[in-house]
Amino acid sequence: MSDAKAVADRLTKVKRLNALLTPTKDLRKALSQQAAAARPTGVLYGMPVAVKDNICTLEFTTSCGSRILEGYRSPYDATAVAKLKAAGALIAGKTNCDEFAMGSSTEHSAYGRVLHPLDKTRVPGGSSGGSAALVAAGAIPAALGSETGGSVRQPASFCGIVGIKPTYGRVSRYGLVAFGSSLDQIGVFGRSVHDAARVLSVISGRDSRDATCEDRDPLRLPTVPESLQGFVIGLPREYFPPELDPAVRRACERAVRLMKEQGAAIREVSLPHTPYAVPTYYVIAPAEASSNLARFDGVRYGPRFNGAADLRSLYRSTRGQGFGPEVRRRILVGTYVLSAGFYDAYYRRAQQMRALIAQDFRNVFDRGVDLLFTPTTPTPAFKAGEKLGDPVAMYLSDIFTVTANLAGLPAMSIPIGRVKGLPIGGQLIGQAFLEDEMIEAAYALERVVPATDEA
Amino acid sequence: MSAAWETVIGLETHVQLRTKSKMFCGCGAAFGAPPNTQVCPVCLGLPGALPVPNGEAIRLAVRAALALGCTVNPKSVFARKNYFYPDLPKGYQISQHEQPLATGGTLSFISSERGAVSIGIIRLHIEEDAGKSIHDRFAKGTAVDLNRSGVPLIEIVSAPDLRSPAEARAYLSTLKQLLEYIGISDCDMEKGSLRVDANVSVRRPGTAALSTRTEVKNINSFAFVEKALTVERDRQVALVESGGTVTQQTMLFDSKENTVRPQRTKEESHDYRYFPEPDLPPLVLTPEFVAEQQSDLPELPSAKRDRFAAQYALSREHAAVLTANRTVAEYYENVVRAGAEPQAAANWVMTEALADAKDHQEQLRVPAGALAQIVALVKGGTLSHQAAKRVFGEVAAKGGDPRTIAESLGLIQVADTNVIEGWVTDVLADHPSEVERYRKGETKLMPFFVGQLMRKSKGKADPKLAQRVLEAKLAS
Numbered sequence: 001m002s003d004a005k006a007v008a009d010r011l012t013k014v015k016r017l018n019a020l021l022t023p024t025k026d027l028r029k030a031l032s033q034q035a036a037a038a039r040p041t042g043v044l045y046g047m048p049v050a051v052k053d054n055i056c057t058l059e060f061t062t063s064c065g066s067r068i069l070e071g072y073r074s075p076y077d078a079t080a081v082a083k084l085k086a087a088g089a090l091i092a093g094k095t096n097c098d099e100f101a102m103g104s105s106t107e108h109s110a111y112g113r114v115l116h117p118l119d120k121t122r123v124p125g126g127s128s129g130g131s132a133a134l135v136a137a138g139a140i141p142a143a144l145g146s147e148t149g150g151s152v153r154q155p156a157s158f159c160g161i162v163g164i165k166p167t168y169g170r171v172s173r174y175g176l177v178a179f180g181s182s183l184d185q186i187g188v189f190g191r192s193v194h195d196a197a198r199v200l201s202v203i204s205g206r207d208s209r210d211a212t213c214e215d216r217d218p219l220r221l222p223t224v225p226e227s228l229q230g231f232v233i234g235l236p237r238e239y240f241p242p243e244l245d246p247a248v249r250r251a252c253e254r255a256v257r258l259m260k261e262q263g264a265a266i267r268e269v270s271l272p273h274t275p276y277a278v279p280t281y282y283v284i285a286p287a288e289a290s291s292n293l294a295r296f297d298g299v300r301y302g303p304r305f306n307g308a309a310d311l312r313s314l315y316r317s318t319r320g321q322g323f324g325p326e327v328r329r330r331i332l333v334g335t336y337v338l339s340a341g342f343y344d345a346y347y348r349r350a351q352q353m354r355a356l357i358a359q360d361f362r363n364v365f366d367r368g369v370d371l372l373f374t375p376t377t378p379t380p381a382f383k384a385g386e387k388l389g390d391p392v393a394m395y396l397s398d399i400f401t402v403t404a405n406l407a408g409l410p411a412m413s414i415p416i417g418r419v420k421g422l423p424i425g426g427q428l429i430g431q432a433f434l435e436d437e438m439i440e441a442a443y444a445l446e447r448v449v450p451a452t453d454e455a
Numbered sequence: 456m457s458a459a460w461e462t463v464i465g466l467e468t469h470v471q472l473r474t475k476s477k478m479f480c481g482c483g484a485a486f487g488a489p490p491n492t493q494v495c496p497v498c499l500g501l502p503g504a505l506p507v508p509n510g511e512a513i514r515l516a517v518r519a520a521l522a523l524g525c526t527v528n529p530k531s532v533f534a535r536k537n538y539f540y541p542d543l544p545k546g547y548q549i550s551q552h553e554q555p556l557a558t559g560g561t562l563s564f565i566s567s568e569r570g571a572v573s574i575g576i577i578r579l580h581i582e583e584d585a586g587k588s589i590h591d592r593f594a595k596g597t598a599v600d601l602n603r604s605g606v607p608l609i610e611i612v613s614a615p616d617l618r619s620p621a622e623a624r625a626y627l628s629t630l631k632q633l634l635e636y637i638g639i640s641d642c643d644m645e646k647g648s649l650r651v652d653a654n655v656s657v658r659r660p661g662t663a664a665l666s667t668r669t670e671v672k673n674i675n676s677f678a679f680v681e682k683a684l685t686v687e688r689d690r691q692v693a694l695v696e697s698g699g700t701v702t703q704q705t706m707l708f709d710s711k712e713n714t715v716r717p718q719r720t721k722e723e724s725h726d727y728r729y730f731p732e733p734d735l736p737p738l739v740l741t742p743e744f745v746a747e748q749q750s751d752l753p754e755l756p757s758a759k760r761d762r763f764a765a766q767y768a769l770s771r772e773h774a775a776v777l778t779a780n781r782t783v784a785e786y787y788e789n790v791v792r793a794g795a796e797p798q799a800a801a802n803w804v805m806t807e808a809l810a811d812a813k814d815h816q817e818q819l820r821v822p823a824g825a826l827a828q829i830v831a832l833v834k835g836g837t838l839s840h841q842a843a844k845r846v847f848g849e850v851a852a853k854g855g856d857p858r859t860i861a862e863s864l865g866l867i868q869v870a871d872t873n874v875i876e877g878w879v880t881d882v883l884a885d886h887p888s889e890v891e892r893y894r895k896g897e898t899k900l901m902p903f904f905v906g907q908l909m910r911k912s913k914g915k916a917d918p919k920l921a922q923r924v925l926e927a928k929l930a931s
Contacts, residue, residue: 055503056502056503062502062503064502069502072502074496074501074502074503075496075501076496076501078503173505174503174504174505175503175504176503177502177503178503178505178734180733181733181734182733208507209505209507210505210507211505211506211507211508211734211735211736212505212733212734212735212736287730288730288733290537290728291535291537291546291547291728291730293546294537294539294545294546294547295500295502295544295545295546296502297539297541297546299541299544299599300499300500300544301501311541315539335728338537338728338729338730339726339728340726340728343728343730347730
């Protein structure tokens, strides 16, 4: 096991990244208390795991990167956190993120942006950018993030680490502060496929507190396969558009060649409704968010802002000042698409499109394809500030990741090369509840791909 | 009211389900606990908390739907009803919207105006209650008690089939009786476990189309249902007759003033932005489950009433009294089963037993077997009716065997001719002039002699036997 003090020291050393929101003093105290209490028989005994700030923990504040929950202490642990503790892991502080997980760069945090560990002028991706940066910087072996549209895989890709989003319903959402409930899943970051997978295995499985969590045993960890013999891997052509960054394309082609060399059958496939995924996502996710974030009204918890002369002004000032601009934008969009008179045109149509997108995947898997391989993101990490003024450009950085959330499928990003020193991620998308197959393929790819070589 | 107008009423009734715990968490659902003591992260709407449906609440809701003859939908969907209010901790209420639990039932009763009527039930759905805002407890602000937050409710929406405030009241009491019968709620309006909102409109008789309606709220007692609706109906008639038009709005009933006033429009301009609750999978009920609930339903009040009338040869009115609630009906049948003659048993239950229960927290204190014995003792001539009432009172208060009690109180009727003859001789000796008058033909004096004899015997003489002996002696 790691020494609690050493863990705190390693995390403190990368303070400049602004990836950890927990003050050093609190961190040291909490780590040593947890180390004393941890069960030595747990499978993650002594493993420090940092937790995204939108996942409830007893130990630290849970602010969701927002002023509206500044200083908020949850009276309970999220199920995933409780399972980590039961397995002997140490909760190594709370990580910075886009406010309420809304963003793709971790620039939308009320507590400042997170720096990319390899290039401080760039973003680590988001929304789980703090968790990704800490793992990439070598401060901790694994961290929890959350996904609604790619918030684990995209920063994993940008930072050059492994990020897994499990099947919807594989991991309990109890204690994950909701953004888009039908899309949200807790995901994991690891320096290796194995680190990520073993943390996922611990947090997965049934939970009587989450009605959308499937009644299944925890994920069984697969072994590293000899080869990819017998695997049929599909390459959806919609994920390799002509305008794809050439280095990203080269890295993907190299990864495909390596998988083929390991015995995988490669097949080009089509997911025809892919172009509608981002617009669909940006109707459904804000709609759910507008309702999920209604509880933050300054009445029962969290700070109240000035101007609370009456109920309406309490709501107005708390929500107007407590939420940042991106959150306010999404609440407005979500409120609009659910309004009487617009519901059918937006929300209902988006749900219909979501069903078609999910059907695309089923069609491909029904024809004998085991897994899909795609780039995780269209480009490597972009510059800080580059997309802040253009929400749609920011939204498009999730173009290859939102589909797995819409379809509820497991997906992961693993590093497959670099361009000018910046990591590139390759994405595997699996079939529902077949994370083990996806992880097997990832093991095989990880073993052969020159992850830190220029593509 | 002018006979030139027809009243059209539909009711939306909220009923709290009788469960130990709340709809979506394990907190207690009991009424009356100290404020904010029956709460947890789920019903407080804390960040990250998620709802999990209460299976017992669903079962009770299905029972209610089946008792109302509704079709229980194999799949129904929870939905969020979004609005901001401090006593609504999540900023939305979990309810059902486009796909409710059940649709298309009926509730029948006897209308004092139209005879037997059958009122349509449009839908029945499950939802959670909000907390309670307390505006009058603290001088400087409003307090919120979230004990009620998340308590399970069903909403029952009737068709606009009711034609008078009296019918609305009859509908509600029939509904209350039915729901109490099947044990899904205690239907106590004072405790808020049954709440009703009414949609009211008026139109010319013979018109098929509905006129603009208002919604009457804040009817918080059974006694106010008829009053509130009468006030609103009369208001609409007066308005229309004076050339005005009814505007669609919510009216609040003020029971102190016996008036209605419009709710401020700001309070009602809600767009609830309903959408399917993503935290809960659709509620799928198997045909087996629904069939099990159907076969598990007790005999419903109307069926029981008809059966009592037929099986026990009771009048419709007596059958209605005895079946008004399930406990009394069961008690009555147990008395009959224990051997009591049905009409006599009915008389005893409707008078002595119900009167005693009324004074003792609705407890039927005399066991059915004991009451059957008392009835039998009267019928067999062992106890006079008066003496039997005393025995009933003793058994109610202290328990015990009726015959033993009657004996110990010296209430057993004397049917021994020799003993009675002795009393008769004494009575005739005490009243020579009455004897003389009787013998001259004034036979209406017989009750006088019987009364004297009963007094002499301290009520123990069998009155019939006593009369026979008196007649014989006076004739000789």
